[in-house]
Amino acid sequence: MFLGYNYVDIAINVVLMLIMLGIGLSLTVKDFKNIFLHPKSLATALSVQLFIVPLIAFGIAYISDLPDEVKVGIVIISLCASGASSNLITHLFKGNVALAISMTTINSFITLISIPLYANLALNVFLGFETKIQLPVFETILQIFVITIIPASIGVFIRRKKENIALKLERPLKIILPAMLGFIFTVKIFVGEASGGTGITLSETLHLLPYLLLLNFLAMALGFFVARKTGLPFADQFTISIEVGLHNTALALLISGTILNISAMEKPAIVYAMFSFFTAIIFVLVIKKVFKNTKIRKS
Numbered sequence: 001m002f003l004g005y006n007y008v009d010i011a012i013n014v015v016l017m018l019i020m021l022g023i024g025l026s027l028t029v030k031d032f033k034n035i036f037l038h039p040k041s042l043a044t045a046l047s048v049q050l051f052i053v054p055l056i057a058f059g060i061a062y063i064s065d066l067p068d069e070v071k072v073g074i075v076i077i078s079l080c081a082s083g084a085s086s087n088l089i090t091h092l093f094k095g096n097v098a099l100a101i102s103m104t105t106i107n108s109f110i111t112l113i114s115i116p117l118y119a120n121l122a123l124n125v126f127l128g129f130e131t132k133i134q135l136p137v138f139e140t141i142l143q144i145f146v147i148t149i150i151p152a153s154i155g156v157f158i159r160r161k162k163e164n165i166a167l168k169l170e171r172p173l174k175i176i177l178p179a180m181l182g183f184i185f186t187v188k189i190f191v192g193e194a195s196g197g198t199g200i201t202l203s204e205t206l207h208l209l210p211y212l213l214l215l216n217f218l219a220m221a222l223g224f225f226v227a228r229k230t231g232l233p234f235a236d237q238f239t240i241s242i243e244v245g246l247h248n249t250a251l252a253l254l255i256s257g258t259i260l261n262i263s264a265m266e267k268p269a270i271v272y273a274m275f276s277f278f279t280a281i282i283f284v285l286v287i288k289k290v291f292k293n294t295k296i297r298k299s
Contacts, residue, residue: 015180016085017151022173023091023101024155025166032098041096041227041236045103048226048244050110053078053219054118060218061126064211068126073265075122077252077272078215079115081107085277086246087152088177093284095239101152103243111251119255200270208271216276220245220283238287242280249273 035042057078061071082104090100123129159166224241232240249269256265 013147015177016147018180019085019088019177020147020149020151021155022169022177023087023097024152024157025159025169025173028159029156032102035096035098035102040230041099041232041240042102042106044227044230044232045099045223045240045243046106046110048223048240049081049103049107050114052222052226053244056218056222057215058122058125060211060215061122066208066211067264069262069264070208070267071126072119072122072262073252073256073268074211074215076115076119076255076265077212077247077249077269078219079111079118080248080251080255080269081111082243082246082248086242086280089242089246089277089280089284090239093238093242093288094235095242095284096233096235097239099236099239100243101149105149115255119260200267204267205271205274208268209275212268212272213275213279216245216272216279217283220280224287234291238284241287242284245280245283246276247272249276 054075057075061074064071064074066074087097087100087104089095091097155166220241223244224237227237227240247269249272252269252272253266256262256269
């Protein structure tokens, strides 16, 4: 799974695994059973992720003045479903963590079909050609399971066998784990490109930033709106907004830089990774303040 990764990327993956272990300590098997006994929230979330968010990305790319390769990169970032970092935010804000993890798991299989389909459409629309996009199926699924499912399952198991230990660890981990993730992502942004940093210039970042902020905000806002109109519990509403607003930038970089081998397409993912974790936190804080009298409950 770590073949070809630099030390910064490996450190990020290790921290994400620890985060999922910590999240698992707060969950029970019953939490996951409820998701599949009442699948309305999961179906709504996946529909927004698969149909609404890519449409937003296509629209933003179309109206932008960005190079065509970068436009394709914007679409690609919208196709890469979120992972452990969004699960952490959901956990910190007492959202439906079981729903978030279920989305991450199911999306890991769906994107094996949806990413090649939508990415080729973007290549055709903006660059006038198509190519064979074939994700490394085994590696993609393995990465999801090793980083997300296995650590979370271990946490659930510990919670089941040693609940008192899990409860004691839950509070300090809510401080320690976000701090670790923030430090790692700060390193990712500022270290040199040869060591695993981004290597993007300030002018490129500022040019891309408005379009990517718009994508981020619209994805979260429409995710929240659709979930609210569907009549889902409030915890599910903001959980869905987090999950559709954050994206797997590592997967986007793999598609753009390794599979398609077009470096310009990597830039949207790089910039998106710089701010989306923090904007998701701000968005949820605002939503919870505006709807502070809404009772938070889980389906």
